[in-house]
Amino acid sequence: MSISTITTARAGADTHVLSTPGQLPGLGVLPINAFVLHAREPVLVDTGLAATASDFLQALGALVDPADLRWIWITHADADHVGALRLLLEAAPRARIVTNYLGLGKLALQQLPVDRAYLINPGQPLDVGDRQLLALRPPLYDAPETMGFLDMRTRQLFSSDAFGALLDRSYESAEAIAPALLRERLHLWATIDAPWLHPLGREGLVRAVRRVADLAPERIFSSHLPPASAAVSALLAHLAEADTAVPFVGPDQAALEASVAELTAA
Ligand SMILES: [Fe+2]
Ligand SMILES: [Fe+2]
Known part of the structure; x- marks a missing residue:
């Protein structure tokens, strides 16, 4: 994955997004987002990539x-979510790391100090002074500790990897993406990030999406999609039928060598 610079933008009510376009050769551009929620007690959601930690x-x-x-709400302990965490522990001495027990274990395995952790489970609220953040399990995810949340005041859903899409370029909002492309690329990402969605079956998928649809989110802030507002209902509908996509199979060694040879010849 090659990495370009971080951009910041306002995204909905009292929220900023910090985004890095991750280039996945042969697949597209995956936005890698972190968010600042300007609550009375300010919240950072995820911390980007290690390679760009000082820029972050x-x-x-x-x-x-x-x-x-x-x-600092860590939605899960993947490398694209905890990159600047080590630096932030020093730069943000008052911040507690919000995670759950498995997340705590994984952060400990990455030798991150865990004495600043604050444990919460899906279904529990976190009080941040002027609002409650309801911890929840997103419909799809790639790590069992994954926890997003709904901002109960603004009804903004922070969905971690769910609702992500591998795009053709960078976009400022989900609404700026052509609808058919959004559906196709959201499905592609869903099958990569959650290869268990096909065994889950349509009924399970619909149930998982309904759990968050019932919370009536007004915006969706995915770690891997530009911010969405008018596109929320389309995103919910697309994810509920992600099993229509062909299960993703990555290139094997022969295919990798062929594409490297093609690149070198060019
Ligand atoms: Fe992930
Ligand atoms: Fe991710």
């Missing part, structure tokens, strides 16, 4: 003084 800190500093951060 600089971009973050233009949105909020890290010393004021009270919570």
